[in-house]
Amino acid sequence: MSYTIHADSNVLILTGPALPPDHTLSVLLGNRRIWTFRPSDADTSVSGDSLTVRWPPALARRLSGSAELSLLGEGRPISAPFKVHFDDSDADFSLVEPGTGIPQVINKWGRIARSFEGRGTALVEDVLDQAENLISLVRTKMDIDLFVTGGTLLGPVRDGRIMANDDDADLAYLSAHHNPSDIALESYALEKMLTAEGYETVRHSAGHLQLNFPGESINDRFYIDIFTYFVVNGWFYGTFHARERASDVQVLPLRNLDVNGRKLPGPAEPAQMLAAIYGAGWSTPDPAFRFVTPPAARRRFHSWLGDLDADRENWEDYHRAEIAASEGPPPPSEWAERLAAELTPGSKILELGCGLGADALCFADAGHDVYAVDYSRPALHYLASRTAPVEGSLKLRRANLNSLRPAADVARWSSQGGKPLHVYARLLLDSLTPGGQANTLLLIRHVLQNHGPGSLAHIEINPEPADFHDAWNNYRHVDESYLQKQLELQGLHIQDRTVQRKGNNGQPGHIQLSINVRTP
């Protein structure tokens, strides 16, 4: 079969014989495999003998410049290579990680991820060294038995060793508890132990903890996931995807498996576990494999364990790209400059969602004492490495406000000192989940109350729909009436409001609403 191909920054169009929906297609850009998919799993439409495939949103926003494009069907060329121009840029298209230059691909979640094809064995050995250390530490400190799962189980069982394209190590433990609250508390205790031991942890949900290596860096070298598996009401739950009858997935007693020449603990019945995670066809390699979580499982995982990530990874990627492209510090917003000048020197400011810290530094340089919070690790690392403020002070805290626990921690951390507090949250609520918005407004109420008269919150939102980041999961406008209702629920009052239209180069732009909020 041979196809005529058209491509632009939005779509790929194949014209030719009809393709079976389960046909595996691979897109090569610049002679490198970028995306492998099945038409049935992609966003497609058919018109006559043309199949239109919309690029995954995460990839679409990265398509710039030009590249040689070719297409493989079931691993064989089905089109002649041709040059595609995604936009007016003269640059060659390149999908690499900002900062490190590590090649990237679209992974099985539809996200941009590192490609480990052709990587050296040293990295795999480092990952397995750390996995072994973790298994030993968690057993000693918490009497919890970790075992290999996911890709770290699939590769050794199916292929005899870790898969070439795996980008992490997957570990899990079977919780001794059967109530989701107890299961969450157990995982929180594990997180605290690991943090105390010096690991850098990121919590994705109450049942999914990620450890980053080397930690405290703008770019991670690799990471290890620790999933909580549990049984509730006779059902086995393998966070954050599998849900099977408990009788169909025997986890205990653990048994040693050969993983690249090491003996690592695995589940009692690896085939059952792999079927639960990857489906009955787990033993056949599938380059176009995508996780499709059954709705009944998704609903339970989401409400029992939460979903704290929202756009954290998108923000971290965005900040890495900004840091890599930066020729100097980003300019502060006009609002921050105005506020910095209006406030009495030495004012105390808590900035929630500081990003790369342009506004936080502006406040500190104007002589204010600034507490800056964000959940983006590269942004905070970058900000910490910047020159210290001349006049005021700048303290940093990593906190994911989508979770109540870190929000409470921020309240305690920022409650030192008795003077009035100014909370500054610019376009933060737009990035949070509804639960995160509630956590944040609750946090704001408490810190304003704790700091007494004169304390104010300065909040900016985009109140109208706009095409900002269509590839992102959660970033969206905040309806003003919804915000007013949420503020009322927290007993917060709007003192005044300003509406501005922000446009660039004479374009209409979008509306931003700035409000000052106080307690009664």
Place this chain on the structure above:
Amino acid sequence: MSEQSQTIPPGVLGPDRTGAPPETEPSHPPHLQALLSRLEGLAADVARLEARLSQAEAESRELRAETARLDEDLDESRRLNLRAAELLDVVYTELGKQAPRGEAEERGNGE
């Protein structure tokens, strides 16, 4: 019903509302008379079934609405379960931080 009204003479399934002058009732052969009687019975059955169907549809709508409400309650209950765990964790963490100070104060008071 519309299909039946095209095939059954006016007046058989209810009052004739066509406005046409009443026709003299023709005499039907016994087998046709029996058939017409049967049809009248069937029409009543259909009307009863239609009423029951309408009632069942309404009940189904109510049950779907109730299921959706219970689903929301269930999700909210599960979400609150997680919230309870988060709050418990905050409380335990804060109590853990205060414990050494409390013990020191007790020792201080005792001395």
